[in-house]
Amino acid sequence: TPEQFPSVVNLLAESYNPHVRCGAAMALGLACAGTGNREAIAVLEPMLNDAVNYVRQGVLIASALICIQHTEATCPKVKMFREHYMKVISDKHDDIMAKFGAILAHGILDAGGRNVTVSLLTRSGQTDTMSVVGLLVFTQFWYWFPFSLFLSLAFSPTCLVTLNQDLKMPNVDYVSNAPPSVFAYPPALVDKKEEKKEKVETVELSITAKQKKRDLQKKGEKTDEATAMETDSDEKKTTTATTTIDDDTKSKKDVDDKDKVTSIEKKDDSAVxxxxxxxxxxxxxxxxxxxxxxxxxxxxxxxxxxxxxTIKDITHAGIILVKDTQSNEPETLVELAKAGGPTKEEDLPEPPPPEPFEYRDD
Known part of the structure; x- marks a missing residue:
């Protein structure tokens, strides 16, 4: 069983032979596919940093097979694996084989629009021959890369569709007795945007400009003391009067600025x-x-x-037939969506006929 398999392969995963380690990782991925088995993940996690490139490739693919359709609530390591896949894919210095494994692993986690899983058994518990053959050929991708496409034979849709006696879909509601986040779709990837720092021009206050002007005037007075002896006493009085007025205005403006800063801080605190x-x-x-x-x-x-x-237990999911207990009342059916979107065929323009041409068989 998948629960017993990690203990069987545990010693093989620590082998000195890299081929044995890679085979043990892939065997774990196939045996525990879609289970989110924590013991299997505990065996694979130390092998993510293996020194051999094809061992890392096998570990990446096996981890994706185990964690497919699992969230952080059901398998806490899913987020770590996703981040590790993106790190390997974006790393320019990583080996090409490990990158190929990370790309395959990322595709497996998001396979079928995250609406399919990998399963070797049917819903009734029997061995699914098509899934077994698909995974068998998939493991030979090392020999020819297109063999990796055979993995699609092992995918099975995870859905619940109920049909009435006429094989039509009635409007039926179900109750999932778990929080919505436990089985929700994983969040979409968000590209990190680099924030460009713009240079801000420093604004010079009028007070500082006046102060610089006064400093320059004082320096000029010291250098020209010999020539400035003839200035009158009235001019000295006027200059002292202006400096006192400027100092008073400066102190008043400082007080006003402090009051404004404190009021802005109070507004920011209340706006949090x-x-x-x-x-x-x-x-x-x-x-x-x-x-x-x-x-x-x-x-x-x-x-x-x-x-x-339901005629069959609803916990089997898949396609289930239902019995209408109120057959005398009118039945509402699910409206089928047209392929290609909700556009009306009448609104589409008629395509023009092809232009005349001559076919020459050279």
Whole structure:
């Protein structure tokens, strides 16, 4: 079983032979695919910094197979692995084989728009032959890179679709008895934008300009003392009067500036929002059809007083037939979306006929 397998491969993962270490990592990824097994991740995590490039490649792919469709709530190491994949991909000095493994791993985590998982078993618990063959050929990508495309044979959709007796989709609601963040889509990647620092011109106050002017005047008076002996006493009185007036105005402006700064600080303190988080609900309502990951199946249920009853247990997910307990009342069906978007065919312009041409067989 996947729970017992990590203890079997643990010693092989520490082997001196790099081929054995790579094989042990890939075996862990295939046996524990989609389970988020913490013991398997604990075996793989020290091997992320292995000295051999193809061992790191196998570890990256195996970790993605284990963590597919898992969030931080169900598998806390998912965020660390995602960051490590991006680090290896963006590192110019890392080996090309490790980069190829990181690119494959990142693609596996986001496969099928994050709506599929890797599973070797069918919903009834039987071995899925197509998945086994797909993973078998996928492991030979080292020989020919296009073999990696065979991994798509092992993908199975994680959905819940209910159909009535006419094989049409009625409007049915389900209850997921878990917080929405536990099984939600992972957040999209955000490109980090470099903030360019703009040079700000320093603004010179009128007070400092006047002070510099006075300093220059004082220096000029000291150098020209011999020539300035003939100045009158009236001029000295006027200069002293102007300096006292300037000092008074300077002190008043300083007081006003301090008052403005304190008032601005008070406004900023009052404008800071509170960091109180809203309490997350304990459950959420899902609508037919919906995305239901493998770990979410066991917490699904129909709401009380539901009009429909499932013929098979709803925890199996997939395509399930339902029985209408109120067949006398009109039934509302899910509107099917047209392929290519919601545009109306009448609004589309008619394509022009092709221009005449001559075909020459040289």
């Amino acid at each position: 929002p509170s960091n109180k988080k809203e309490k997350e609900p304990d459950s959420e309502i899902l609508h037919n059809p919906t995305r239901v990951v493998k770990a979410q199946q066991r917490v699904l249920s129909l709401p009380k007083g539901s009009r429909y009853q």
